[in-house]
Amino acid sequence: MKSDNAPLVILGINGVYHESSAAIVIDGKTQFAIEEERLNRVKHAKPAGLGNPHVLPHNAIAQCLQFADITLQEVDIIAFSFNPAKRLAKHRNLVEPCEQGGWGTATAERAYFEKLMTVPRQLADQGFAGQFMWVDHEMAHAASAFYPSPYEQSAIISIDGIGEFESASIGYAQGNNIQFTHHIDYPNSIGFLWEKMAKYLGFSEYDACKVMSVGSFGDSARYKSQMQTLLYPEGFGFAVDADKLCFRLEDYSQLEALFNVAQRDMHDPLLPVHHDIAAALQSVTSDMLLHLAQSAHELTGSNNLCMAGGVALNCVANTRLFEDGPFENLYIQPAANDAGTALGAALWAYHSVLQPNTRVAQPEHTYLGACFSDDEILAVLDNAEVSYTKHDNLAQQVAPLLAQGKVVGWFQDAMEFGPRALGNRSLLADPRDPEMVKRLNRLVKHREDHRPFCPSVLTEYADQWFDIKKVAEASRYMLMAYPANSLLKSQIPAVVHVDGTSRIQRVDKVSNAKYHALISEFNRITGVPMLLNTSFNDREPIVCTPQNAVNTLMRTKIDYLAIGSYLVVSESKAPQAEATSAQSVEI
Incomplete structure (x- = not known):
């Protein structure tokens, strides 16, 4: 039995449609959040299908529990970001053309509901004995946006494809409370x-x-x-x-x-x-x-x-x-897609249901995922028999390589929660190289040439290089697109799209000191305070573990991998490297 002063543990789960995820909140503060796709290596974790809404993100749940060093029996509340009864009731009288036995039909919606109603029993069978909550999908989205925000009060817009029945909602939040004023x-x-x-x-x-x-x-x-x-x-x-x-x-x-x-x-x-x-x-x-x-x-x-x-x-x-x-x-919310509803459901369960006297401050970043020690990284590198060196200041080693046109996988600290790579699971390159887009698309990312790449720019230089009318907190997460400065854009052709804009990430020293130091060193060398940043993957979910990173390095044309304190040379460059296979050199 838990003592009176034991922490209150809430596990948030999203698993109905896609972007399955889990998050853990302890005494009201977000501790860890991760998407299932990063672990099962299936994009979006699973397809949104009539037959699988009850399939839980077991890997993500296990990672949350491992981070908190607890078992499912020690979780007090599970908040699930969907309300099956609401969906069933709203679809009961809906008349529209549907595929036979498909979405929207009475038989399919009833079967969908019944599958979802097995979720509490599944969790109980795994040892959960606490309180289970169904949280409206739109409320989970709204909570994911408001509670981590820096605002005491705010308007809210939740907007996606469909929750239970709403596709968009307008609301207002103040203190701990969120109320909707309009639904679509x-x-x-x-x-x-x-x-x-x-x-x-x-x-x-x-x-x-x-x-x-x-x-x-x-x-x-x-x-x-x-x-x-x-x-x-x-x-x-x-x-x-x-x-x-x-x-x-x-x-x-x-x-x-x-x-x-x-x-x-x-x-x-x-x-x-x-x-x-x-x-x-x-x-x-x-x-x-x-x-x-x-x-x-x-x-x-x-x-x-x-x-x-x-x-x-x-x-x-x-x-x-x-x-x-x-x-x-x-x-x-950086994880604005359905993945973020796991976090939102957990935060809503704490703030709105338990009604603490004060709102609990949340992390001012989105680096909420898996993190690995140098010892864990070293074990993977030695097993893979790759060439590497160890450095006390990796930024000083990597910045000159980037300035020479090399492509570097940058794998540091805790993984981002959400679909954007924001400097901890990123592929980095020189934004000055006009051929870099084609090189990355054809040799590394294997995607269409029309798709742009984005810059991570030092926040203190952002308004000099881009035309920003109003600074938005959202621009820290690659969620805003700004015109490049007309006098400077010719210097950064690899990160300016055909329409003259860039989807930027403002990088500050507080939220990501290592990444800020790397870009600062690149700026010292080149006079350009930004790097081309794209997700560290190749037609797969973003890499999560050191093994994922090494696998992607070995099957693509990435030149180097900067992982923890180690700089790994790709196999094609190994003969020129000073380090020998599976040996570490302290520098």
Whole structure:
């Protein structure tokens, strides 16, 4: 039996649709959070399917428990970021075209509900004996944004594809409490609109980032009037033309008629018409998020805005709604997608249900994941028989290599929570090299050349190199896109997209001292206070462990791996390295 002064342990779980994750909160403070995909090495952890909502992120849960050095029996509360009864009730009277036995049908929704209702029993069978809570999905998103934010009170926008039934909500939070003031229900969904349009343009439903990239090459005016018939403002929110979009049918005939363009096959070339359709989608989306921001300001009167949900990862729309909108401050949960709801559910369970006298301060960063000691790293390096050297100041060794055009895997300290690599699980390169984009895309990342790379810039230089009208907290997490300074952008061609903007990460000394030191050293050498930063992966989830990092190094054209205190030379460069295989040299 736990003593009266024992810490209160809350485990948050997301596992219904995709981006499965777990987070642990102890006495109200976030201790650890991780996505299941980083551990099972399956992108998004699992597909969003009717048959698997009850499949739990067992690896992520185990990592949370291991970090806290506890067993599941010692967890007091489990907060699960979904409410099955709410989804079932909301879909009961919904009438829309559906695939037989598919999403939205009575039989499928009942089976979905019954699978989810096995979750508490699964956890009990593994030893959990505490209190289990179903947390509304939109509330979990909202909590993930507000409680880690620096604001005492704030407007909130939660916006994604669908929770139980809502696709977006506007709310207000103060102290420990969050209240919603307006909801937008399915089928009115910007997230689903992007999924449908992504598939229409020949991508997968997970490829919103590719659609954004393609749209940067297009002319939004060409199809904007057609796109405005699909998504348009309605009161404080928005609506979509569900008849044309047919979200729950694999039917694109209405879109083909609207745009007079056939659905693109994934193997077909991208044509200007596809660029223009994607550009129109981005333009209308940005308009709509600005409208939502204006509505949130009118409904709440706050000068602060917190956001979460998958649509909040759209950096172009974020910049528009903030710089052209009424808010003075903006915080976006770095894990804005469904992964963040594990954290949000746990924080909501503590602050709103237990009602402490004061709100508990949260970490001012998103480095909440797995961390490895030099001893653990060394064991992996020796087993892999790679060439490495050990250094007291790795930044002084790596910065000159980057300035010489080398590509370096940078693996340090705790892993980021969320879809962006923010300097602890990153591939780094010289932003001055105009050929670096093609080199990385073809030899390392193996992806399309139209997709841009982003800069990590020292925060003290950000407003000199980029045109920033209002500084947003969200720009610390690659969630804002700014025009590059017209006088300086020619110096950093590898991180400026075709539209002249960059999705930046502001790096400060407090939140990431090692990364700040590396960029500072690169700046000392080159006069450029930033690095090209992309996620450390190759068509896989971002690397989590030292073994993941070594595996990716060995099968790609990465030149070096800077991991812990060690600098590892890729196999192709090993003959030129001073270090011999599986030997460490102190420098």
